[in-house]
Amino acid sequence: MTVTQPVPQTPLSIPLDRTSPVPLYFQVAQELERRIMTGEIPAGTRLENEVVLAGRLGLSRPTLRQAIEYLVDRGMLVRKRGVGTQVVRPRVRRPVELSSLYDDLDRVGEQPRTRVLSLAVAAAPDPVAARMELSPGTEVYVIERLRLARDEPLALMRNHVPLGLVDLDEERLSASGLYQLLRGAGVTLKIASQSIGARNATAAEARALDEPRGAPLLTMDRVVYDDVGRVVEVGSHVYRASRYSFELTLTG
Amino acid sequence: MTVTQPVPQTPLSIPLDRTSPVPLYFQVAQELERRIMTGEIPAGTRLENEVVLAGRLGLSRPTLRQAIEYLVDRGMLVRKRGVGTQVVRPRVRRPVELSSLYDDLDRVGEQPRTRVLSLAVAAAPDPVAARMELSPGTEVYVIERLRLARDEPLALMRNHVPLGLVDLDEERLSASGLYQLLRGAGVTLKIASQSIGARNATAAEARALDEPRGAPLLTMDRVVYDDVGRVVEVGSHVYRASRYSFELTLTG
DNA sequence: GATATCAGAATGTCCGGACAAAGTAACGCT
DNA sequence: AGCGTTACTTTGTCCGGACATTCTGATATC
Numbered sequence: 316m317t318v319t320q321p322v323p324q325t326p327l328s329i330p331l332d333r334t335s336p337v338p339l340y341f342q343v344a345q346e347l348e349r350r351i352m353t354g355e356i357p358a359g360t361r362l363e364n365e366v367v368l369a370g371r372l373g374l375s376r377p378t379l380r381q382a383i384e385y386l387v388d389r390g391m392l393v394r395k396r397g398v399g400t401q402v403v404r405p406r407v408r409r410p411v412e413l414s415s416l417y418d419d420l421d422r423v424g425e426q427p428r429t430r431v432l433s434l435a436v437a438a439a440p441d442p443v444a445a446r447m448e449l450s451p452g453t454e455v456y457v458i459e460r461l462r463l464a465r466d467e468p469l470a471l472m473r474n475h476v477p478l479g480l481v482d483l484d485e486e487r488l489s490a491s492g493l494y495q496l497l498r499g500a501g502v503t504l505k506i507a508s509q510s511i512g513a514r515n516a517t518a519a520e521a522r523a524l525d526e527p528r529g530a531p532l533l534t535m536d537r538v539v540y541d542d543v544g545r546v547v548e549v550g551s552h553v554y555r556a557s558r559y560s561f562e563l564t565l566t567g
Numbered sequence: 568m569t570v571t572q573p574v575p576q577t578p579l580s581i582p583l584d585r586t587s588p589v590p591l592y593f594q595v596a597q598e599l600e601r602r603i604m605t606g607e608i609p610a611g612t613r614l615e616n617e618v619v620l621a622g623r624l625g626l627s628r629p630t631l632r633q634a635i636e637y638l639v640d641r642g643m644l645v646r647k648r649g650v651g652t653q654v655v656r657p658r659v660r661r662p663v664e665l666s667s668l669y670d671d672l673d674r675v676g677e678q679p680r681t682r683v684l685s686l687a688v689a690a691a692p693d694p695v696a697a698r699m700e701l702s703p704g705t706e707v708y709v710i711e712r713l714r715l716a717r718d719e720p721l722a723l724m725r726n727h728v729p730l731g732l733v734d735l736d737e738e739r740l741s742a743s744g745l746y747q748l749l750r751g752a753g754v755t756l757k758i759a760s761q762s763i764g765a766r767n768a769t770a771a772e773a774r775a776l777d778e779p780r781g782a783p784l785l786t787m788d789r790v791v792y793d794d795v796g797r798v799v800e801v802g803s804h805v806y807r808a809s810r811y812s813f814e815l816t817l818t819g
Numbered sequence: 820g821a822t823a824t825c826a827g828a829a830t831g832t833c834c835g836g837a838c839a840a841a842g843t844a845a846c847g848c849t
Numbered sequence: 850a851g852c853g854t855t856a857c858t859t860t861g862t863c864c865g866g867a868c869a870t871t872c873t874g875a876t877a878t879c
Binding site: 822823825829835839841845846848849 | 869
Binding site for chain 1: 796
């Protein structure tokens with residue numbers, strides 16, 4: 316038989332603030348996440364069983380379970396009935412968030428800039444109207460932008476946004492991302508369904524993106540819904556494959 | 568002010584089998600999901616409040632909440648404190664699963680076939696070894712396959728699998744997908760981190776995939792971990808962009 | 820008439836307890 | 850020594866209740 320590896324185990328102690336508006340289960344989850352991320356609790360560690368741990372922290376088992384469940388959902392812990400709860404190797408990236416390219420670049424210090432090529436209110440083309448679940452010919456914002464990072468062109472973006480959600484103007488679109496503006500207008504982005512493909516650049520695209528003719532491009536078509544099921548944005552973007560790729564994390 | 572749209576509401580009744588090994592909350596969740604998917608409960612419907620509904624179904628509120636939570640996580644319901652729970656427009660696709668191309672094609676009846684181009688045990692190239700968290704030069708399975716759908720070439724796939732997890736041979740790889748074999752060997756695929764990009768085909772790739780020279784290809788690099796954090800597979804694949812795209816759903 | 824306050828309704832959090840199911844390991848029998 | 854059985858540990862499911870927080874709309878006030 317194989318020798319079972321020693322499984323480190325720590326008697327866990329977490330300070331809780333019962334006067335805080337932050338829920339107790341979330342305080343526990345956050346603190347655990349921090350310790351796992353920093354390596355303070357190394358991968359492979361087995362947590363004490365729920366009953367004991369709840370007792371030690373002065374919490375009820377349901378509350379502690381809620382904290383653990385939160386981390387299991389995020390892929391940081393694994394539970395097995397009859398066995399216990401174990402810390403999984405921390406993964407750098409979270410499951411893809413519903414963020415815009417602008418936010419992504421901004422976060423990693425890539426100095427995003429936007430050049431608004433056109434901004435108009437016009438009838439949505441039929442295929443777009445269909446995806447937006449609007450009757451053909453309904454007027455929507457039509458936005459075409461060029462996104463740059465570190466002053467290098469990165470992507471051509473065409474978006475369609477229904478009227479009435481947010482007031483758009485060139486200045487604001489240049490200063491921040493579309494999603495920031497939507498969120499700022501009280502829209503809660505909830506679900507997006509997207510399709511990622513590839514094709515060669517057209518002559519115009521190659522010119523705009525400073526790529527040679529026939530250069531490979533990544534295409535991304537996305538429909539975004541808010542928390543009440545409305546379509547809030549339809550996007551059709553092309554990225555320079557030489558400078559961009561999609562990173563994502565899947566959980567099973 | 569805008570006229571608030573009428574919100575349909577249904578007194579809900581779900582038959583429960585308390586002798587079944589299927590948990591009650593899951594019975595409720597499944598039945599609700601079915602009715603939402605079939606349109607029996609249309610989008611926008613507001614559910615009765617949790618207390619009343621739990622009473623009607625003969626369940627406790629925590630149990631009912633567990634069912635609702637499951638569906639909220641899957642993006643089919645939306646909850647708002649002080650307001651209620653509402654049905655979101657059903658989305659065709661679930662958040663991306665950790666499935667292999669073979670399974671995907673099989674499910675939609677695309678008649679997947681695999682031609683094993685080479686299968687060997689060899690030292691992992693350094694970059695691969697690094698991604699697999701193995702010391703340089705460790706021997707692993709090296710697999711090269713051509714995936715066909717409806718007898719048309721679709722993708723070139725190169726995989727690296729550590730030894731000791733599963734015994735691979737050409738026959739079994741031809742008959743099913745790699746992930747099926749791994750799962751069959753008791754490996755629980757848990758988390759994958761992947762990167763999707765694009766580039767032009769090399770001459771050899773173009774030939775194998777029946778594409779013209781310089782055709783755009785989608786590239787996908789993936790590292791898959793199991794439930795105890797081991798790397799179980801590293802894949803580096805190229806797809807014909809003319810015949811394939813990645814579909815995925817994000818939730819925020 | 821506009822604003823502030825208040826009551827009602829709904830979900831969010833938390834507790835304590837009970838039994839079931841699954842996996843592990845020790846035990847006892849052959 | 851090998852094998853099946855049993856006991857134990859641990860998570861999974863379920864119940865009932867209590868109070869907090871947030872949102873909506875009606876009421877009262879200025």
